[in-house]
Amino acid sequence: MNTACVSAHRTGRGDMRSGRPATIAGLLPFGVGVALLLLGPIGVTGVLAFTDYDAIRPSRFVGFDNFGELWNDRVFRIAVWNSGAHVAASVPLRLAGALGLALLLHRPSRRTRFGRIAVMLPTILPDAAYALVWLWLLNPLYGPVNAIASRFGARPGWFSDPSLALPAMVLMGAFQIGEGFVICLAARQLIPPTVYDVAAVEGLRPVQVLRRITLPTMAPTLLLLGLRDLGLAAHNSFSAALLITDGGPAPYATTVVPLFVYRTSFEYLRFGYGAAATVVMLVATGMVVAAQLLVIRRWAWRTSSTDRP
């Protein structure tokens, strides 16, 4: 039995090392999926962006006309502004929330286990159900939030007030942080306990422990999480904007770029124009991600080199 195990193990390793065909075969299903579901649509979108196509008449090549129109489109500008504001507010807020809760709940005990489940719950709810919960929570007349607010003489119309609708959406997103929370929790638990014993014996105060030990050690994880959240920001804003506010209140208070794309393409049937907006969004996100990657790479290089430059 034992020898069989050992030899099987060896064969496995041998294949990994020498057999490129085996590696390729293993990657094939994933590769096909990526090609069909990701690269294909991106390519099609890239081509569509330069055409005028309404799914009824044959498409017509229009060069950069779509991009020129976008540049002058007031609604698109508002959508870009809204998306930017949403990302700028929600990414740091979500990161801080995930980190703070992870630091609060990293110790194993019955109470923290309960807390961890509570943090995860909003994330595992379907988007539509989650939106319904918030519609009720922030209902201006019957919602519990306004029941408390009205005691202080305020009765904000969360999703109906143009200046409050986007902040309300950011607030909604700030509770769906389960994945980031789990990652922060894992990163925190990877820090060896000896480090904290040293800090206690050497007399570091809690703030110093956070600033000198916990945050610097978790920094690579936090940077990656921020990156991921940026990429996901579009997805996060879309369902709430579609399900709750439908881009309103009037005129365009919560019209974010993904909603603009959706409307242009599937409601106004201007697929070419929508594709052009998608390309702009992809390029903008790609640039921000690339900038962050650059920062991370430089940072990683700095910490892994033997000597300081």
Next chain:
Amino acid sequence: MAALVWQSVYRSFGKAEVLRGFDLAVADGEIVAVLGASGCGKTTALRIAAGLDSADDGQVLIGNDDATGWLPKQRGVGMVFQHDGLLPHLDVAENIGLSLRARRVDRAEIDARVAAVAKLVGCHHLLDRRTQRLSGGERQRVALGRALVRRPEALLLDEPLSSLDLEARVDLRSVVVEAVRSLGTTAVFVTHDHAEASEVGDRVAVMGGGAIGQIDTPEDLYWRPVSLTIALLAGVRSLNVLPVEVCESGWCYGPFSLAHDAWPPWARRSTPSTEHRPVVHLGIRPEHVQLVAPSAGTVDGTVSQVLHLGPDQVVTVDHSLGRMTVRTSSARRSAVGDRLAMSVNPRFLYGFDEHGVCVGTPDRPG
């Protein structure tokens, strides 16, 4: 610097009683090595002294003050851990100066003190290095420097060398002793390695069953152990233990006997203790057994293993009643399968009663 005292400290984790009346007094400026098997509570005792854990009962005194309930930082003790706990994002100098920076000591003074302590522990050439690429030995030097830089009242060392390779371990023992001595710091050095405890400690405290079994100089632990357990622990190779009975001719070990007039001096003195607590085990250290040519009346057997240790060799001999380990000069040639007899000088016998309490120890030669 200050004396450090544990007074009948108790600590349980769930149902496991780790410390059961742990008593240990370390004098000002003394180095005590605490020797014990893994999981015997050595680390817990240190953590309680450092304030990282709290006792269920009992006190810890630092200087003359009852420090029970003090926060770690109020105690002014330093600690070196088995895993160094260096911070990867800081360089060596920043790691050593961590506690001084936390106390907002003046920058120039930090640099001077870090440089001085780095020289003391032999890592001054590494000060601007990041810690990831340091060897295990270098990392523990840095950890030692970090613990010493603020001149702690007492230094607690929790198996600091046990994760290092042998060469670095031997090197660092003297580094630890010299650094601690030159600062005059009181130190408690926890280890499971007898050789390490003997080399580092002024006194060695042997721990077992959640308390200190014996605390003595390394010499006295070897010559005057209080129990069979401790006698088995001290020494490079384990003690040979022979079950004996008192019979008409003296002590009987199977067909062999040791007449009264050949008994070691402690047994002939026939103190009340030996009368009331008859010897049931005799102990003889491998280095006190001689290999001789077989003749009538000798215990003879066959060599089953030979270990060469350079100048010495350890020969295991299987005989009709069991197995004996003998340590002799390697000048004498021995091979597996040789027929040999063993001769024991009764002067070097240890005696133990039925509870394993030592009732007699050899007279030291010279």
